[in-house]
Amino acid sequence: MTPGFMSSLPAILPELVLALGAILLLAWGMFHSPDARFSVRWGLVTGVLALGAMAYSASPVEESFAGVMAFDGLASAGRLLVLASLLASLLLSHPWLEKAGMQNAEFVSLLLLAGAGLMGVCAAVNWIALLVFLETASVAFAGILGMRRDESLSREAAVKYFILSAFASAFIIFGAAVLYAPVRGFGLAAPETWDSTAVAGTLFILAGLSFKCTLVPFHAWAPDTYEGGPTPLVAFIASASKVAGFTALARFFLAGGAGSFPGGGAAFWVLAVLSMLVGTVFALTQSNLKRLLAYSGISQAGYLVLAFLGASDTRLEAVLVYLAVYTAMTLGVFAVVSVLEDEGVTPEVGSLTGLARRRPVMAAALAVVMVSLTGLPPAAGFFAKFLAFREALSAGYLGLVLVAVLASVISAGIYLRLLVPAFMEQDGDDRRVAPVAPGAAAIFVGSAVFLLVTGIFPSLLVSLSNLFLIR
């Protein structure tokens, strides 16, 4: 071991804590079969320890492990968001595990491993390291998705996710291999000259990362995976996987300087337009809430590209703000979905009927999240879109912004459609109202409060993101 390796270790402590927690839980699970409560508590304690480790290793290290990882502001922001989603999905998993009655220890430890993997992706500046972390997460995801072997939807979700994520990794590996000569290494850096080989390699990598970010036309896995997967896991994939994907995208194309590759503007333009339109239009036709949210997430990824287009390595605030707001919105809405599932219903749009009467607080939180997803003030979704549009406009993408506002208007039809049954329709059905699981309640209330407070005082978001970006 070189001294450089040892001195780099503290920086990666959070990932190590998560991995160690996962392994210990697995080992414990071999001899005893821990119940859901124990496993989730174990996971939460591990997550909180990892959070502590992040605080401990807060001072940014530009490069470590001989230039394979960079623990800079971008990495810290991404890792923090991943960790937050991990804690939230652990909170959601308790009632789910109680009900599903499956291997609790395996579920939680795979979730922890996936968290470690996605956190690593946010800090990787080398394609090999990035792939190792990415695969850690993907394999863990596929494992959890396939745990309910007796359900065909679950099997479909697992197989689709596994095969398409393998494709994505293959694209990235191929791209990295092609870029090896032009870049002179496996670093996430721009090639010295933009010959056709370099452009081809960059496009392959763009395609591979687009899978993770669910950008159209690389989105096809999302609806089936969301529908068939366990909701706590889907909440994590929907938020953290996209955070990691966009962090990697930002690192390669902005910090690495590959953003100006020939045809790059056009490539991102096409990805953004397709994602916004396809995501929005398909979401309109869904009645299953989880499929609807998958398409909604696809369209949100399109807006994220807008934030991304005008950004540069020194001006990433629009991307970070959008990612933070997106994470809060996603976790909030999936908390609501998980409560619906606990009630024993399939989460359809119609199952929200009478929600305002049955669960007024949850209905109010849902309203805040939906207003935010539509991009309306006073919720933070508006400010996130405002920043994204500003970035894109100042970079001269007027046409793209016009498509985005068109998609926003159509998206009002999606998100308000959920509020109509919740607030405006009554059912005779007096479904027995069991108390909401405290974990889920904490998440949807927390997310609504976060969205309102940061929506009314957006400078909080700006200064928070600058905390990570400006040193």
Place this chain on the structure above:
Amino acid sequence: MNLGFLTMIVFLPALAAAVITILSGRISAQTVKVMGLGASVLALMLAATLPSGFIPGAGFQFVESADWIPTLGISYKVGVDGISLLMVLLTTFLVPLALLTAWGGPTKNEKGLTISMLFLETAMLGVFVSLDLFLFYMFWEASLIPMFFIIGVWGGARRIHATLKFFLFTMAGSVLMLVALISLALLNRQNTGVLTFDYTLLQATRGGFAVKWLFWAFFAAFAVKIPTLPFHTWLPDAHTEAPTAGSVILAGVLLKMGGYGMIRFCAGLFPSVALEYRLALALLGIAGIIYGALMVLVQKDLKRLVAYTSVSHMGFVVAGLASFTVAGMGGGVLQMVSHGLATGALFAVVGMLYERVHTRELSAYGGISRVMPQFSWLFLVVTLASMGFPGTSGFISEFMVLLGLWKLQPLLAALAVPGVVLAAVYMLMMFRTLMQGPVKKGLEHLAPLEGREVFVLAVLAAGVIIIGVWPGPWIELIQGDILRIIGGAGGPG
């Protein structure tokens, strides 16, 4: 940072709504209504003290500002000139009355209606006092959400269709404005090197062709809201399905946000463009006047009928503002106030009838003046106000608009005049159908007006007459600001 009086007026209703929301589990619906009414009356009383310290024509006053998002050049900045002051007074005046019309109203979730109305009041007041474009847009869009719930939860049978249509139409208009206001700030940064969303600083922005499409993007938002032809189709649906209190506020204040936006932003930020296209815009307004009036004549549904009178009357606002003359623009602003009072009263009247008869079919009514004589007198005043009878505010404002159009092009005034005649025709026809003739079956025993109902109508009628016979101070209040906007067109474009 100096926050004070104006901020207090704006946020008082929202604060009250928040308190009510927190307490709502523990207090009765009656208490909620009293608290809501109390908060809105308090806001009215505070707003009523504003004119005493106000100097007409001296630009924006009571200006308060605070850092909000300093890195983006966005600040919390509010202030009023004569035009916004008039709108603030109109809003704070109408909200308590609207709450009163709902007093005996919907039986389900009465608390929610009060809470929504109070949040809506804050959003509307915010629109009228914002001096920062970002802040303005926040309030503008935020006003959609309470209205979405008011129509969707407490509306009639087709309420969901109506509320989604209302939402999507107005949002489609406003997102274009969002793109335009960001572009305007970026254009200004290009010119001056400073990124700011401050209204007064952006007024100086010049940029040839670019400002033209910015003007039209802003105009789109306001044209949908007001609404002008051909973006008006959401209005009849929304009005028909909205509960009475919602209709009063929709007609009384929300539509005015469109007219206010036109004069403050379209004319205030891009005076030279507004001057250039004044003929086309005036024609658009006149088309609305005539089309709305003709549509009124064929309506069978009482609320739809009143909704189309709004299209016609708001056409006068557009035509007046477009004329870019002192008389025309003054008339347009006054018409907003006049229409707010008269049509607000008209919707209150229709609501009172509906609560007694439970149908909106025009053909079901007749001879009500014999059953409810006191009501018919108040109805007559409201009818006359709505048709612009001399002695009511509508007469003054429509006359000023016609004067402005005449100055621009006499032919335009001639085109708009049939609107005045048609208004007399349809209002009197409506009065005859409802009030006169033999008493229709089933209407023989209607409950007389309650005290609060008499109060609401009497106060609105008094407002209409006071402005009608004593228009001087109101015109004086806004004249200086209109002159300033017209003067803005003098610079190089």
